[in-house]
Amino acid sequence: MAVPTAAAALLVVGVVSIALGRYPVPVGHVVEVLVGQLTGNAYPGPATEQDVVTLVRLPRVLLGALVGGGLAVGGVALQAAFRNPLVSPQVIGVSSGASFGGALALVLGLGTGYLVASAFVFGMAALGVVFLVTAGRGGASMLMIVLGGVVTGSFFTALVSLLTYLADPYSTLPAIVFWLLGSLATATFGKVLVAAVPVLVGFAVLLALRWRINVLSLGDEDAAAVGIRPRPVRWTLLTAVALIVAGAVAVSGVIGWVGLVIPHLVRMWVGPDHRVLLPVSFLVGAAFLVTVDTLARTLSGGEIPLGVLTALVGAPAFFVLLRRNRDRIWDRA
Amino acid sequence: MPGGRPARAGDLSRRTVLGSAVAGGAVLLAGCGSGTGGGSVVTSAGGATDAATPAGPIALTDQRGSVVTLERPAGRIVTIPQPAASILVAVDQSADHLVGMQNASWVAVRDGILGAMFPAALAVRHDVADDTFTPNVEAVLALQPDLVVQWGDQGTGIIAPLENAGLKVVGLKYGTQDDVTTWISLFAKALGRTERGDQLNAATLKATQQMTALGKTTTGAKPRVVYLNRFVGGLKVAGTGTYNDGYIAMVGAQNPASGPGGASGKGMVGVDPEQLLAWDPDIVLLGNFDAALPKDLYDSTVWRGLTAVREKRVYKVPLGGYRWDPPSHESPLMWRWLGMVAFPDEARYDLRADVVSSYQRFYGYQPTTAELDAILRTATNDGSADYQQFHA
Amino acid sequence: MLDLVGIGFAYAPGDWVFRDVTFGLEPGTVTSVLGPNGRGKTTLVRCAAGLLTPQEGSVRRDVPAGFVPQARGTAFAYPVREMVVMGRAATVGVFAVPGRRDQAAADAAMDRVGITELADRAFPTLSGGEQQLVLVARAVASGHPVMVLDEPATGLDLGNQGLVLGLVRSLADDGLTVLLTTHHPDHAMVVSDAVVLMGGPSEVRHGPAEALLSEGELTALYDVPVHEVDVPGAGRRALVTGYGSSAGRLPLSSGRAPDPSARGRR
Numbered sequence: 001m002a003v004p005t006a007a008a009a010l011l012v013v014g015v016v017s018i019a020l021g022r023y024p025v026p027v028g029h030v031v032e033v034l035v036g037q038l039t040g041n042a043y044p045g046p047a048t049e050q051d052v053v054t055l056v057r058l059p060r061v062l063l064g065a066l067v068g069g070g071l072a073v074g075g076v077a078l079q080a081a082f083r084n085p086l087v088s089p090q091v092i093g094v095s096s097g098a099s100f101g102g103a104l105a106l107v108l109g110l111g112t113g114y115l116v117a118s119a120f121v122f123g124m125a126a127l128g129v130v131f132l133v134t135a136g137r138g139g140a141s142m143l144m145i146v147l148g149g150v151v152t153g154s155f156f157t158a159l160v161s162l163l164t165y166l167a168d169p170y171s172t173l174p175a176i177v178f179w180l181l182g183s184l185a186t187a188t189f190g191k192v193l194v195a196a197v198p199v200l201v202g203f204a205v206l207l208a209l210r211w212r213i214n215v216l217s218l219g220d221e222d223a224a225a226v227g228i229r230p231r232p233v234r235w236t237l238l239t240a241v242a243l244i245v246a247g248a249v250a251v252s253g254v255i256g257w258v259g260l261v262i263p264h265l266v267r268m269w270v271g272p273d274h275r276v277l278l279p280v281s282f283l284v285g286a287a288f289l290v291t292v293d294t295l296a297r298t299l300s301g302g303e304i305p306l307g308v309l310t311a312l313v314g315a316p317a318f319f320v321l322l323r324r325n326r327d328r329i330w331d332r333a
Numbered sequence: 334m335p336g337g338r339p340a341r342a343g344d345l346s347r348r349t350v351l352g353s354a355v356a357g358g359a360v361l362l363a364g365c366g367s368g369t370g371g372g373s374v375v376t377s378a379g380g381a382t383d384a385a386t387p388a389g390p391i392a393l394t395d396q397r398g399s400v401v402t403l404e405r406p407a408g409r410i411v412t413i414p415q416p417a418a419s420i421l422v423a424v425d426q427s428a429d430h431l432v433g434m435q436n437a438s439w440v441a442v443r444d445g446i447l448g449a450m451f452p453a454a455l456a457v458r459h460d461v462a463d464d465t466f467t468p469n470v471e472a473v474l475a476l477q478p479d480l481v482v483q484w485g486d487q488g489t490g491i492i493a494p495l496e497n498a499g500l501k502v503v504g505l506k507y508g509t510q511d512d513v514t515t516w517i518s519l520f521a522k523a524l525g526r527t528e529r530g531d532q533l534n535a536a537t538l539k540a541t542q543q544m545t546a547l548g549k550t551t552t553g554a555k556p557r558v559v560y561l562n563r564f565v566g567g568l569k570v571a572g573t574g575t576y577n578d579g580y581i582a583m584v585g586a587q588n589p590a591s592g593p594g595g596a597s598g599k600g601m602v603g604v605d606p607e608q609l610l611a612w613d614p615d616i617v618l619l620g621n622f623d624a625a626l627p628k629d630l631y632d633s634t635v636w637r638g639l640t641a642v643r644e645k646r647v648y649k650v651p652l653g654g655y656r657w658d659p660p661s662h663e664s665p666l667m668w669r670w671l672g673m674v675a676f677p678d679e680a681r682y683d684l685r686a687d688v689v690s691s692y693q694r695f696y697g698y699q700p701t702t703a704e705l706d707a708i709l710r711t712a713t714n715d716g717s718a719d720y721q722q723f724h725a
Numbered sequence: 726m727l728d729l730v731g732i733g734f735a736y737a738p739g740d741w742v743f744r745d746v747t748f749g750l751e752p753g754t755v756t757s758v759l760g761p762n763g764r765g766k767t768t769l770v771r772c773a774a775g776l777l778t779p780q781e782g783s784v785r786r787d788v789p790a791g792f793v794p795q796a797r798g799t800a801f802a803y804p805v806r807e808m809v810v811m812g813r814a815a816t817v818g819v820f821a822v823p824g825r826r827d828q829a830a831a832d833a834a835m836d837r838v839g840i841t842e843l844a845d846r847a848f849p850t851l852s853g854g855e856q857q858l859v860l861v862a863r864a865v866a867s868g869h870p871v872m873v874l875d876e877p878a879t880g881l882d883l884g885n886q887g888l889v890l891g892l893v894r895s896l897a898d899d900g901l902t903v904l905l906t907t908h909h910p911d912h913a914m915v916v917s918d919a920v921v922l923m924g925g926p927s928e929v930r931h932g933p934a935e936a937l938l939s940e941g942e943l944t945a946l947y948d949v950p951v952h953e954v955d956v957p958g959a960g961r962r963a964l965v966t967g968y969g970s971s972a973g974r975l976p977l978s979s980g981r982a983p984d985p986s987a988r989g990r991r
Contacts, residue, residue, distance in 0.1 A: 023607040048610060048638030055635045056606045083800045165464070173464075174623070175566045185567055185605050188635070208820040214807065215814050218799055224776045225792035225860075226867065227815030272801035275822055297605050300597065 002270045006283035010065065013287040017061050017294040023052045060187035063195060064293045065286035067184070067252050070199035070244040072266075072285025073278055075259030077206050080217040080274065081237045082134070082145050085267070088260035089245045092145070093152030095256065097126025098242070098249040100156040103163045103176050112194055112250065120198070120246035126152045127238045182253035182307030184293050191251045198247030205240040206278055209233065213274040255307050257314025258285055264321050393523055395503035396515060397485040403501065406525030407479040412438065413462045413491075414505055417482045417516070418454070419447055419655050423662055423695055424520045424529060428454035433461040433476045446708065447654050450698045462491075470494050480523055509576065510541070510660045517662070533662060536694070540665030544583055547672065551585035556675050558586040559614040559641075560650075560658070562601045564625035568609060574599040576660050577618075584672040589614060606635060616675060617641040619649045621656040627717050645718045648674055653688070653708045654696065666691060670709070670723075677719035684709070684723055726752050726902045727773060727790065727871050732782035734768050741926045742768050744781065748921065748931035752870065755893060755903040757913035757934075760923030761947060766906040767875050769923065773904055774873040789815060790871035791864035795879060796856035802847040805859050809835055812863035827866075834866035838892060854885030861892060872896065874905040878912055890916050910943050910951060910964040922946050938964065 019030045029045055033053040036043045043050045075088045082092070089095045101122030105115040133148040160180070167173040206213070215223050216233050223230040248255070262285040263277070270276045289306075292313060296304045391403040411433035412418045418438035422428050428451045434442075439459035442448045448455050458476065462468045466484055468491060473481060478500065483492050485504020495502045503523075505516060514534045521530025560577040563569040571577035573591035581588045589595060589612035596602040617639070619625045627647040630636045641647050650667070651657045657667040669682050685705050692698050700708065702725055714720045726749070733744035742765035750756055750773075758766045771777040773784060774792040791812065810823050810831040817823050823831075835841045840858050843851065848859065857877055864872050877893065878886045894916045897903045907913055913920055917934040924930070924946050930937060943951035949966050956963045 021607045022605065023611040046638075048613075051635060051638050052607055052610055056610070080801075085800060174563065178567045183567065185603075211817065211822040212814070212819065214803070215811050217801055218803075218808075218811070219797075221776075221794050222799075222811075223814075225774075225794050226812050226863065227789060227791075267801075272803055273807060297607075 002276055002280045003283070006280045006287070010283045010287040010290075013290050014061050014065065017064075017290050018053060018057045020294055020298050021052065021057055022298070023048070023056075025049045025052055029053075055189075056187075059189050059192050060184050060293065060297075061290055062192045063184050063187040063251060064290040066192065066195045066199045067248040067255065068258055068262075068289025069282035069286035070195070070203065070248045071255065071258040072262035072281040072288075073203055073206055074241045074244045074248075076263045076266075076274065076277055076281045077213065077237050077241050078259070079263055080213045081234050081241075083217055083219055084145055085264065086260075087145060087149065088257075088263075089241065090153070090254070090256040090259065092130055092149040093126040093156065094123045094242060094245050095249060095254050096153040096156035096160070098123035098245050099180060099254050100159045100163070101246070102179070102250055103160050106176050106179070107163050107167050107172055109172075112190075116194060116198060116246050116250040119250050120242055122156065123242040123245050123249075124239065126156060127242055131234075131238065179253045181305040182255040182310075183305060184252055185297070187251075195247045195251040198243045198250075202240040202244035202247070203278075203282060205236065205243075209236065210274045210278050213237065213278075214272075217272070217274070253307065255289070255310055257310045257318070258289060261314045261318050261321070262288060264318070268321075391522060391525065393480075393503055393519060395485060395519065396506045396512070397504040399485075399504065401480070401501045401503055403479060403523065407523045409476065409478045410480045410482065410523070411461055411473050411476055411478040412482040413466050413468060414482060414484050414507075415441070416655065416659075416661070417505065417520075418442065418457075420513075420516055420662070421482075421520050421524075422447065422451055422454055423654065424517060424526065424533070425524055426697055427451065428457060430524065431457050432478060433458045433473060435459065435462050435466065437464075441655060445652060445654060446700065446704060449704070450654070450696050466491050468495055470498050473500065474498055482520075509579075510537070510664065513537075513660050513662070513664075533695075537662065537665060540668070541583075544665065544668045544672070548583050548585035551676055551679060555585060555587040556615040557589045557612065557640075558616040558618065558671075558675060559588065559590055559609070559612060560618040560620060561625070562620045562658075563623050564619055564629065565623045568604050568606065569601045570596060570604055570609070572596040572599055572602040575601060577658060580664070580668055580671060584668055584675055586616070586671075586675045610636075610638060613639060614641050615644070615646060617647040618658075618671075619647065620658045621650055621652050622658075625649075626713055631716065645716065646674075648717055648720075649710050649713045651709050654692075662695060663691065673722055674719070677722065685725060726750055726786075726788065727904070728785040729773060730782050730785060732772055732779040732784060734765065734772060734777065734779045734781075743923065743926050743929050745927070746782070746921075746929045746931075748919075750871070750902045750904055751918075752902050753897055753900050754918040755897045755905065755916045756919040756921060757917040758904070758906045758921045758923060759908075759910060759913055759943075759946065764923040764925060766923055769921070769929075770873050770875055770904055770906050774871075786871070788870045789867075790873050791867045791869040793857075793860045793864045793872065793874040793877060795876050796853060796860055798849050802849050804845050804847055805835070805840065805851070806831065806844040808848050808859050809862045809866050812866035815867060830868060831862075831866045834862040837865055837896075838862040852885075854881045854888060857881065857885070857889055858892070861889070865896070870900070871902045871904070874903070876906050876908065879908065886912070910938065910947075910966075914938050914962075914964050940964075 018034065019027045029049055030053055032045070033043050033050050037054060071089060078087045078089065078092055079085050098119035101118035101120065102115050105118040110118070129152050130145070130148040134144050164173055164176055167176055212228065212233050215226060215228050216230055216237070220230045263281055266281045266284050267277060270280050292309050293306055296306055296309050391406065393401045393403065395401065408430055409432045410421060410430050412421055412431065413435050415435055415437045418431060418434035419442065421431055431454065434457055436459045439457070442454045458472070460469065461472050461476070466487065468483065473495065481495050481500050481502045483495065483502050483504055484507070485492065486506040492502055492504055503519060506512060514537065517533050518527070518530045521527050558581045560571040560581065561568060562571060570590040571588070572595060578588050578591045590602070596604055596608070617630065619627065626649060630639070630642050630647050631645065636642045651670060653663050653666070655661050655663065657663060657670070666684070666688055669684055669687060673682060673684060688705060688708060689700065692700055705725070706712065709723045711720065711723060728749040730747050732746050733741055735741045746769065758769060760766050768777060772779045774790045775784065775786070776792060810827055812834070813823050813827040813830060817827060835844060838858050838861055840855065840862055843855060843859070848856065851859065861874070861877070874893070878889050881889060890912055893903055893905065913934065917938070919932065920934050920937045922930045922937055922942060940951055940953050943964065949968060951964055951966045953962050954965055
């Protein structure tokens with residue numbers, strides 16, 4: 001079964017990632033610390049080792065899992081809602097909308113709660129715009145959706161640029177720039193909580209609708225034909241996606257490609273049935289981002305921006321996918 | 334595809350570092366300005382030329398190697414590099430010849446003690462260029478400057494429009510204390526006050542020699558000192574080749590972020606928390622480029638294993654006429670401060686008296702007790718070890 | 726079972742596609758809707774199925790209706806079994822997934838339609854006719870007593886046309902109420918008990934098939950000569966057309982005009 005396999009993979013990736021890092025902690029000690037956390041026993045070794053494992057690496061791995069899983073299921077849901085396997089939170093512009101919302105909150109000096117809320121509002125706005133542009137009796141062609149998303153995304157990106165121009169160059173601007181690049185380097189348990197609430201709530205909503213999403217993915221006419229009203233389902237989907245993306249963007253900036261490549265890979269493995277596709281995509285997306293982030297912090301002395309790495313990995317992978325599976329994944333629509 | 338702007342945080346800090354450097358150097362040059370007794374009266378030296386400087390054309394060789402000729406000392410100067418404005422004010426001991434500056438310079442004037450010392454500077458126009466130092470040529474022209482100061486090492490794109498408009502431009506480059514020395518000389522020459530420039534530079538040179546010699550005499554293990562350019566929202570440490578690395582070594586300490594086992598790459602390097610924990614510095618310096626405070630480390634669980642946190646040796650770098658982190662005319666004061674922080678049992682200065690006498694020489698200004706406390710950040714750093722030595 | 730009372734539909738205000746249409750559908754019967762393009766056949770049946778709401782009048786339906794659209798490709802390659810079980814969507818709860826009963830209904834529907842061996846095939850890989858049958862099975866799986874089909878035989882080859890028509894008739898014989906649109910008067914003749922002729926916004930006529938499926942009615946409807954002929958060996962009469970205009974004969978492009986006074990020898 002795919003779900004247990006993916007879950008096991010995530011667990012392995014997680015433990016390995018917690019064992020790796022610049023501060024030397026022997027693997028045996030890592031395991032001891034983790035076990036100690038679970039059993040409540042105090043760790044007998046150096047306090048710094050425990051701190052590194054539990055306060056530096058653990059939140060980072062958890063955050064990576066939440067963001068990676070969230071972005072992946074966001075991509076799955078968007079692809080169903082738009083009936084098009086080529087959309088993702090980035091393509092469709094919701095990431096840009098959310099990043100504008102977050103940047104706006106930063107410029108106004110608002111707290112983290114406002115940041116997430118603002119990211120959500122503008123992410124929804126971007127989704128709404130694209131949907132309105134592409135709504136039509138027959139549904140929009142791939143070209144229209146991607147164009148709509150590119151235009152919307154560009155619009156919000158331009159607004160972000162405007163904000164960086166207006167932002168105070170000493171305090172706000174560097175904060176915005178650093179955040180936009182996409183990074184998990186400042187992970188804390190506080191941030192894990194900030195991400196966990198919207199991501200898990202959104203994921204739960206998607207899971208609850210997992211079979212309805214199958215029906216929705218056939219198109220509005222087919223959905224109506226079997227007696228489902230597609231609009232409420234679709235708007236619920238989009239809201240859940242905006243919530244997830246807001247949570248992810250708020251803590252880690254804009255990280256692309258996860259929402260595009262992971263759904264494809266997983267669909268190749270388990271098929272298009274969202275009852276399996278959704279949970280497995282979450283797990284695989286989580287494992288993917290944790291792996292990439294671990295590479296980002298261990299490969300070089302500094303921190304390679306996460307968005308850069310996911311693009312370097314994701315773009316060629318997607319290119320290969322496109323070429324090999326063009327005829328299998330969808331027909332010549 | 335939608336994404337973010339390319340990072341400019343690094344550029345920003347460089348510029349402000351340079352800015353401080355120039356400000357510092359200029360003030361040193363102004364060391365022989367006529368002092369007044371008590372109070373915060375600013376001596377305005379106006380545009381008077383030193384008797385020793387001959388009237389007549391002035392040839393300025395900038396750091397690009399270009400020569401700009403002025404008929405007479407510049408009376409109206411526009412500065413674009415961030416530090417240039419404050420250095421000019423320090424060399425000139427007034428803001429009377431500064432007619433335009435970049436916005437970031439103005440913010441520093443407003444927020445620092447320079448605005449208190451030279452209120453005229455607050456009224457100077459500060460919309461002459463944007464964050465990328467691209468000049469607003471019409472705004473500059475409208476100010477009718479005799480001389481424009483601009484970065485010379487960022488490509489011709491930001492200089493050519495000014496020169497094409499018929500303006501005289503000197504190009505500066507960023508880097509080291511030596512650059513500051515050059516800037517001070519250049520500005521002094523442009524103002525027709527070469528003697529003041531020489532005096533300021535000589536004072537800095539003397540202080541450098543003193544500190545270097547002193548640094549070599551410290552005994553015992555060298556304390557590990559890390560300078561954090563950024564702490565909030567990502568860690569950036571001063572690595573190999575940075576000015577901060579230089580003065581850490583000068584005072585006789587060592588920087589774990591440079592040299593073997595240090596960060597790969599030069600300059601300000603982004604690192605992850607584990608790297609800082611692995612280096613385990615004895616002293617952490619928090620820069621003036623974000624809002625980090627020592628208590629942010631003391632209160633957090635992540636950093637509690639750090640030696641610097643356990644021994645409460647995290648300090649926020651002081652902020653005087655300009656930030657003390659980057660090279661400036663006030664740098665000798667920074668070196669002494671760092672020496673006292675790193676070797677509290679050895680170094681013996683009265684830093685407060687030093688600041689008072691230096692500011693008299695630099696600015697003709699006598700800071701009050703409260704202003705001294707603010708400069709030395711006693712409120713912020715009192716929670717850290719050995720800070721009583723900086724009290725009145 | 727299903728009654729349309731005085732319904733009228735307009736896509737834009739004042740721009741009526743049809744008005745004042747009234748007829749009822751009986752269980753166990755097939756009603757075919759015929760008419761030239763653009764006269765509102767699809768609109769009418771979608772109103773009957775509940776997919777569109779008419780501007781005037783009402784559709785009285787005491788049971789839900791299943792709708793079978795024309796088969797088009799899908800973006801995602803669901804297996805046939807999944808496609809069919811989606812017909813159960815109206816009875817599966819919003820947050821639920823199909824259970825054993827739903828799966829059993831789907832299997833029974835596939836069996837009824839005769840596509841059980843296609844159950845594990847990916848839908849986009851099927852032929853047009855097979856896809857259409859899957860969609861019919863989907864509607865059967867829903868268990869709704871009323872089934873509305875939009876051009877179920879369009880685009881199918883002769884063999885598949887017969888398949889689908891036979892299925893439609895047999896479903897009606899089982900007691901379903903069937904409403905469908907078609908471009909082929911002969912298809913209507915084969916399956917229908919009643920027909921609806923849509924000649925224009927105010928020219929919608931409903932009646933028994935024997936009465937309305939006549940040469941005169943159809944020729945007037947399509948403005949093309951329609952003839953009733955005997956089908957040798959099939960024991961029925963068929964409706965065929967010569968494709969020329971009823972106002973006069975148009976020569977066909979092959980040059981073999983029926984008019985013997987044209988250039989006879991080649």
